[in-house]
Structures are given as C-alpha cells and as structure tokens.
Amino acid sequence: MRSGPRPIILQGHERSLTQIKYNKEGDLLFSVSKDKLANVWFSHNGERLGTYDGHNGTVWCIDVDYASKYVLTGSADQSARLWECRTGKQLVKFATPTSVRTCGFSYSGKTIFYTTDNVMGHPCRIFFHDLKDELAQSTEPKKIIDLPAGNKITAAVFGPLDKTLITGHDDGTINVWDVETGKIIKSSQEHEKYINSIQLNGDQTSFVSASKDSTAKLFDTETLEVLKTYKTPTNVNSAAISPLRPHVVLGGGQEAREVTTTSTRVGKFEVRFFHLIFEEEIGRVKGHFGPINTVAFHPSGKSFASGGEDGFIRVHAFDPDYYEFEFDY
C-alpha cells in the first residue's frame, strides 16, 4: 500500500505539551508545554521557525490572530504575554495575580482575553483587552469579570462575531458569556467533570468539548444544545473537528500519574477518530508513549497534529485512502 508522507516528530519540548494550535492557513504550528517554552514550527516539514522566550513557568495556552501577526501566551508565572509572531519579540506583558489558564484572540483579532486560576484567595477572572490599546502601551483591561469563588475556567474560546466567550469549567459546566455585558447568556451542565478543551469547527457553528468524564460532546454554538456524544474508555484531553471530513479526532489516555503503572498497550495512548454523525469510533493512530494532551486539525483537513505527555508533537498527513473512506451504516 502506498501511503502518505511519514509522520514528523517535533522534539522542541522537554516536558509535556499543554496546547498546540495551527494558524489560519495552517502553515505555522504553535506549541506550548510545561517547560516554559513556546515554539512555532512550519507544519509542512517540521522546521522550527523560532521560540518565544521569556516565560518562567508552565505555559498553559497559546493563540495566534487571524493574520498571524501576534501571538498570545498564558503562563503559570502569573503573566500573559503578547508577542510579535514574526520576530519573537515580546510586545506586552500582562501581570496577573494568579496563573493564566486560557487565552485567545477574537476572530477579528481586535480583542484578546485571558482567564486566571482561583488560587491564593483570588477568584477566577476573565480579562478582556482591546488589542489596539495594548499596542499603544496601556495595559488597562477593557473589562474584568470575576467568577464566584470555587469556580474555575479550564478551557475557553471566543465565539462567533467576537460577541461571545465560550468557557468550560472544572465542574463540567459550559457557559456562554456576552462580551459586552459580562453576563452569562447560556449555560450547560452536560459534562460531569473537568472540561479539558473546547475547539470550534471551521464556520464556528458548533464546537467540541473534551472532558475528564471520558466523553467528548458536540455542541451547537448558538443554542448550546448537545448534538453528539463520543464515548471513550479513558478521559479525553482534547478533541478537534475535521474541516474536511465528517470526523472528530480525540486525544486522551490515562492520567499522567497512573502511566508508570501500566504498559503502553494498556494505556491506550492512541489518537481516536470518531465519525462526527454516527458517534462511532472508526480508527486509531498510535505513536505516543503517554497520554495525548492536545490535538489539532490542519485547516485544510489534510493533516493533523497531536502533542503528548511524552513531550513530542507528531504531525501526521493522511494517505489517499483516508479521503475515500465512506462510513457504511
């Protein structure tokens, strides 16, 4: 069988990956890990373009704007930082009271947000900034939302048209916030445990959430209705929707602290492909030696990348058979 190109392994991190993200065109792949590094790679050949140096702790999140001009990272060193994508220069440092868990650009790139953890007596907070103001060197947030004590945001993305923020919480709640008023518009209690990631589909009409309760669920962005549920035997750390085929890719595995007690075979460290509509598992890809922390689809849908607890990123391109597969029901 003639297959596609071989997978590329990116070894830029010494500790486990926390998030990977493609830019709009998919030619750049951004990755952050627990070893305070933020890397950017060319996705077509795995060449490292550069690193964003400056963080002093685990980097939890990374995002890039529509035009691939700015990069935003959030770290456990109690800061979120804005970088120039092309040069790796740090433009702004936002000091925060606690570590930054999630961050992101709005679709237009005009607004940025980041959320902080609820530790050391501080509540979990959502910060919004106007990017224009920030580049003019005012680090005043445009808006701050305080969450009730004991509630923490663990995953978040901007909703369509820059109007809403979708947040996943440590108790499994998913909320949609109005960015203007700072109020919760819709709330969903479908997951039972910690939400690990939220990723929108290409046109932002639906998103897939990955939870520790070993399921991933497809939600309607507008109504926050659960459309589909994908069940696995272990917790799901990340899920992404294919922009090309009706597939969802799930990354997960046992918790890191349980890994040493089992063999890799038992650990189920495989990326799982599910059919978007039929909720059936249709395939698996092996390769990681530990749980898969983060997965991302190339915007073309012709390749995908996964980052694992083992510190490696694997970039896979699909072979021609993949595009011909039809689910027989």
Next chain:
Amino acid sequence: MPESTATASSSAKWGDVLDEELEYAHDLPAPGSLSVSQSIGQQQQHQQQQQQPTIDAAYVSKYADDDEDELPGLQVVGPDANGVKLVIEHRRDDNTGAVVKVTRKFQLSKQKTTLSHAEAERRHWTKFGAETGAKPGPDPATTIVADEVFLVLTAKSHELGTDATSAPQDEKIKLATGAGGAVASKAVSCRICKGDHWTTHCPHKELAASQDDLEKEERAKSLREQVLDKDAAATGGAQPGKYVPPSMRGADGARRAPGADARGSSMRDRDDANTIRISNLSDDTRESDVGDLCSPFGRVQRTFLVRDKVTGASKGFAFVSFGSRDEAAKAIEKLHGHGYDHLILSVDWAKPSRD
C-alpha cells in the same frame, strides 16, 4: 516561485495564489531512512530521498597507497522516465582503507502545492529565539521523521479493540433524548428489525445473514470433497525413493499434492496451503480492495498485491491467505470468472514459487 513571492506583501489579497513545486519521493519497497531527516527541509525543492546503500563488492581496491584524490566524484544517472535517479559515490572505508562504491536509488515524484501570498512570504521569515542564525531546513535535533503509522478506518468499531465505544444501548438513547431534544433516537431505524438502533448494532444481524451462509456452506462442502478425492489420488501415486523438493513434501516427507493441507510441515507451506492467487486485476485495484473482495468468504489473514519494484504500479495479481482451506476454496469457487472493475478475474490456488 521566488519571483512571485517577492510580489507578495503583507496585505496579500485572499484567493491570490501562486504555485510552488515540491518534489517528494515515495518509499521504495525496502525503505532506508538514512538521510530523510536532512532532506525533508529543502525549502522549495523537496527531493526527499529514500535510499539503500549497496556496497558493490566487485569494486574494492586493495591498494591502500592510492591517492585519496583519485576517487571518482559523485556520479548522477537519470532521472529516467519513471523518475528513478541513481547517485553513485565512491568513498574510502575508514577502517579497512578499501574503496567502497555506494549506489543510492531515488524515486522522485513531483507534488504541486498552492500557497497563499501570506504563506509564501512566511516561508522566508528569518528564524528567531532559540533558532536564531540556524540554517534553513529542519534541524535533525528537533525534527525527525517517524516510522510510518497506519490509520485503518473501519465502520466496525469492535474490530479496533475490546474497549471500543461499548455504551449500553439504553444509556445512548438517554443521551440522545435527554440532551439533544431535536436529535431524538427516533431518527434511527434498523433495516433488519426496524428497531431504533443502527443496522450495524442490530442483535438480529447474524440471523438475517445466516440464511445466505447455509446455502454457501453446502456448495463449499461439495467442492471440498472433490478436492480431497483428488489429493488422495495424488498422494497414493507418489513413488518411494524418488527425490521430492522440500516445498513439495507433505508432513510425512512424501510428495503431497500441490496446495494440499500441509499441517505440520514448515511455516511456508502452511501459509501457501490456504493462499489463493487472484490475477487479471485492473491497475486501479489497491490492496484494501482485494481485502474487501475476499472478506465475505472468511477470515483474510494476509493480502499481498504484487507491485513493480520501481514504479510501484500494480502488476495485476495478488495473493490472499485465508484462515482455513475451506474458506480459500469457497473464494476460488466464487471469484473465478467473476467480473471485477471491467475485467474478468482468474482465481486459483497460489503455486509455490519454486515450482
């Protein structure tokens, strides 16, 4: 390409595209991965190279005094019509001092990608951070090419492993109604029993299929008996003392009929016994197609589509091994003369190549 990227500015219009030609090499049959990691990075012209260095024993000089400079330089032959290029290099072995000729064979294939102006411009960005001053192309320290992995997509999730998505039926329904509302389970109707589950999940699926199987089994049985009768005749006719090549020997060392059940003899023979040969396949047929074609007759253990060593094109025949001889016999009976992709298949027992 470089000239067009020069016109690309940061305010590139979307939809403006430019062509970039990349050359990729596909795996030759026996993949060597010597310099793959260094070659994947040539930015514009990819000449990804698979090679097997072959040491040519005929070309070993014993004169250690020979001037090193006298070694012939790098010699490139081709690429020929099939895109096969030979690179011949002579070098001196560090330990023995002997001259070694290394012939590397490359399969070149062209792949065109279309880039937006923004992407094309980013390809020329200078490296920064930890990569400041690094050469263009991937650094083998951070970027390596992994072994191939296969993603086999199947609608039968139970084949993926024991732990597959085995959600209890009632729970699934609860999820669909409780959460989805509009996406209630009523939308799903089984084709076999009209129940509210997918056809693949129907508990009566086996029943519906078994009627068909019974008839097929009857026919296979009669075929099997015919084969066994013939075998008995052949074995009886073997004369003692006559040399029998190992590939033709049965369990007791006597000649066995070609393709007869050779349980107890070598691995090779056992494999061949349940293997059929399908010829007159069309060029478009792929290995997975052959598997699909044969899977109704039993447990397919191995499929092998014979390909041209160099071009990778199908040679039009394939070997399929079944779990048992009965299944193989059934497949021969059914598939011989069967029309497949505008050609009529010819199916027979695989004959040992040493014949």
